[in-house]
Amino acid sequence: MSKSRPAVGNQSTKQTRVFCGVDVSAATLNAAMPREHGAGFEQRQFANSAGGHSQLMAWLRKRQCPVRVTLEATGVYSLDVALALEGAEGFEVEVLNPKKASDFAKSLGRSKTDKTDAVALAEYSQRMKFVAWRRPSRNVLELRALGRHMATLTEEHTRLRNRLHAVEASRTAPRCVRQDLKRTLAAIDKRLLGLRREARRMIDTEPETKRKLLLLIAMPGIAEISAVQILAELAGLDEEMTVRQWVAHSGLDPAHETSGTSVHKPSRISRQGNRYLRKALYMPALSAARFDPHLKTFYLELLARHKTKLQALTAVARKMLHAIYGSFKTDTPYDGAKLFPGHRHLFSQTPTPIPTY
DSSP, X not given: OOOOXXXXXXXXXXXXXXXXXXXXXXXXXXXXXXXXXXXXXXXXEEESSHHHHHHHHHHXXXXXXXXXXXXXXXXXXXXXXXXXXXXXXXXXXXXXXXXXXHHHHHHTTOOOOHHHHHHHHHHHHHHSOOOOOOOOOHHHHHHHHHHHXXXXXXXXXXXXXXXXXHHHHOSSSOHHHHHHHHHHHHHHHHHHHHHHHHHHHHHHTSHHHHHHXXXXXXXXXXXXXXXXXXXXXXXXXXXXXXXXXXXXXXXOSEEEEEETTTEEEEEEEOOOSOHHHHHHHHHHHHXXXXXXXXXXXXXXXXXXXXXXXXXXXXXXXXXXHHHHHHHHHHTOOOOGGGGOGGGGGXXXXXXXXXXXX
16 A cells, blocks of 8 residues: 655654554553653553554644554554554554564563553664564455464364363263264364365465465475465565564574573573464474474484473474475475485485475
């Protein structure tokens, strides 16, 4: 969407730009901007709703100059406000990865509250290089919503299947309970099939998205439903992002906690990123660790180094994200040997061919 923005040089006010930070939650928006005269920040809270978005913009417009808003990516909660701000005249929007926002706040030495988070985001907007948020296409937004709904139904299916297994093993559960669970599972299967067909229809309308889906399906461990869910989370990312930024976006990047010589806690993943993408990668990583010779060897090596199974699977998921990034960038099918160039002599597998539909 193209729109004119007020030119900074034409402003008659002393302040040429307003820098605002917005901490987003499911219900509220906590906003902060530097005071027009003097130190400190003005802070206000708004509802995270269409009406609250309008009130936020009216509050920011009172300075009568361009506004730069920085907020933290919090999935669906931040998306609507980002779309509203980006679509309004006079506003620039930057959406930060949660890890980047957290690291900046820590550098300021602030305790973490909704109000201090908003102030930290406002200071980030003032001090750091601005990178404009790019509005995803409508098709991408719809695909992501569809992929997340499929993920929710899949989790529900797994929960009910486990419940059915427990009921069938019980001597006291009545037959009607087993029948009801089976009917519910069959209904979810039918719904998932319909959603899967709709997702393929949406993907097939855009050649670039379809190309990426076929590359995903060609990777060991990634079935079509997982491929749709992974693609739905990756499709809206900026094309200029690096693979390290992809990993940080997913929350699969390692977090280290050390202090002096006495505190050396084991590394863990940051989890400050897209939890939907992490979940979408989990089952493919589990499958690839069993059946792909490259990732299986990597997984077993990590276990031999006394990593837990979860730590090893997380590392496999991270490697798979690297592989997906390289496959998308080069438009070539998955080749596990490229992930482990020092182990080429251990493998004879050729790249997996891309399926055609």
